[in-house]
Amino acid sequence: MNAIHIIAPQSGAAFELKKGDVLTVIDPMGQQVSDMVLFNKEDLKERISSGKTMDFEESILLTKGNFLWSNRSNKMMEIRDDTNGRNDFLLAPCSPETFQIMYDNPTYHPSCLENLHRNLMSYGIELDDIPTAFNIFMNVKFDEKGKLSVLPPTSKPGDLVRFKAEMDLIVGLTACSAEDSNGGTFKPIHYIITDGNGFLTEQS
Amino acid sequence: MNAIHIIAPQSGAAFELKKGDVLTVIDPMGQQVSDMVLFNKEDLKERISSGKTMDFEESILLTKGNFLWSNRSNKMMEIRDDTNGRNDFLLAPCSPETFQIMYDNPTYHPSCLENLHRNLMSYGIELDDIPTAFNIFMNVKFDEKGKLSVLPPTSKPGDLVRFKAEMDLIVGLTACSAEDSNGGTFKPIHYIITDGNGFLTEQS
Numbered sequence: 409m410n411a412i413h414i415i416a417p418q419s420g421a422a423f424e425l426k427k428g429d430v431l432t433v434i435d436p437m438g439q440q441v442s443d444m445v446l447f448n449k450e451d452l453k454e455r456i457s458s459g460k461t462m463d464f465e466e467s468i469l470l471t472k473g474n475f476l477w478s479n480r481s482n483k484m485m486e487i488r489d490d491t492n493g494r495n496d497f498l499l500a501p502c503s504p505e506t507f508q509i510m511y512d513n514p515t516y517h518p519s520c521l522e523n524l525h526r527n528l529m530s531y532g533i534e535l536d537d538i539p540t541a542f543n544i545f546m547n548v549k550f551d552e553k554g555k556l557s558v559l560p561p562t563s564k565p566g567d568l569v570r571f572k573a574e575m576d577l578i579v580g581l582t583a584c585s586a587e588d589s590n591g592g593t594f595k596p597i598h599y600i601i602t603d604g605n606g607f608l609t610e611q612s
Numbered sequence: 613m614n615a616i617h618i619i620a621p622q623s624g625a626a627f628e629l630k631k632g633d634v635l636t637v638i639d640p641m642g643q644q645v646s647d648m649v650l651f652n653k654e655d656l657k658e659r660i661s662s663g664k665t666m667d668f669e670e671s672i673l674l675t676k677g678n679f680l681w682s683n684r685s686n687k688m689m690e691i692r693d694d695t696n697g698r699n700d701f702l703l704a705p706c707s708p709e710t711f712q713i714m715y716d717n718p719t720y721h722p723s724c725l726e727n728l729h730r731n732l733m734s735y736g737i738e739l740d741d742i743p744t745a746f747n748i749f750m751n752v753k754f755d756e757k758g759k760l761s762v763l764p765p766t767s768k769p770g771d772l773v774r775f776k777a778e779m780d781l782i783v784g785l786t787a788c789s790a791e792d793s794n795g796g797t798f799k800p801i802h803y804i805i806t807d808g809n810g811f812l813t814e815q816s
Contacts, residue, residue, distance in 0.1 A: 459662060459704030459744030464713060468702065468758030479740060481709030498672065500663030505685030509668060536683060540663030550754070554672030
């Protein structure tokens with residue numbers, strides 16, 4: 409039993425949460441993004457939706473007090489704490505094509521989409537079913553004309569975001585693989601799972 | 613053969629486009645939103661993605677010159693003309709739950725999600741597979757803190773957006789059913805399909 413789970417740089421993990429469990433995602437070294445996707449454990453066709461979340465929360469930016477919603481208009485998680493305060497829900501997980509198309513890089517490059525799929529496939533989740541992720545610590549700037557720029561995260565070592573599960577969930581989580589999103593270097597992501605009383609759960 | 617297709621207020625349509633076809637979506641009376649979703653006709657698991665589109669186009673706001681991208685990082689449509697110039701790609705299609713949760717309306721209310729599904733189901737597309745739509749003429753304001761407000765469309769009678777298909781597509785299109793998005797009244801949406809040479813296609 410190890411309280412702190414470690415996601416190595418440019419990799420990912422998948423795990424279950426019970427309703428009421430608390431997931432704490434930590435940026436141990438600072439300036440590291442973590443992409444998170446959610447599926448209803450009882451019916452994988454229900455999944456996290458950026459469009460429904462921004463609609464119900466009436467905001468592009470989501471932090472403490474906001475909920476993450478599903479494509480079926482159900483609450484999947486509540487954001488209970490956010491010591492950094494800047495996350496993104498606009499941009500899709502980086503994929504092999506991201507690096508070919510945006511960065512003109514023809515060779516293999518690790519990506520969040522691949523790392524999410526690699527870990528979620530054992531739950532029966534297919535590549536095409538992975539939606540736009542909630543990008544923890546990601547710092548996407550927008551101006552009044554809607555122009556987007558990806559800046560280094562503002563997160564410092566030890567910054568964390570804490571989520572409470574509002575239903576039984578399958579979670580996919582990464583340490584993001586894109587140079588631009590992470591200040592040019594790749595760091596690990598740590599996470600801890602506790603139950604509603606603050607005790608470590610069986611899978612912790 | 614009728615050149616102009618009419619979508620009645622608070623309803624929808626679904627149809628096919630061949631690669632190179634041009635779809636013109638017209639707001640005949642002004643201030644009317646039309647939600648549009650796209651699927652690759654050859655493989656319905658490939659569909660329009662707000663997250664991929666905002667990533668590749670580096671903008672929240674999309675207009676003439678921008679492309680609409682799929683979850684597999686392929687171009688699905690190019691926006692060739694946009695006489696109004698304001699569309700939305702943040703918010704999910706209004707659904708029965710939208711009216712219950714956001715507007716505290718417990719009774720039945722027509723919605724874009726239902727109208728999209730009703731028309732797309734004959735192509736084998738399920739409710740859960742309908743992604744965040746490209747909301748033509750929709751006027752969603754955001755401030756520097758990310759706060760969102762739905763305003764009446766700025767579109768005037770006869771305003772249009774013209775799209776060129778970049779692959780063979782199944783298209784779902786609505787005349788939106790939400791009071792707030794349409795200046796409080798429900799109007800029809802018109803559309804025309806032509807081939808790359810400007811001639812009406814067989815289904816027109």
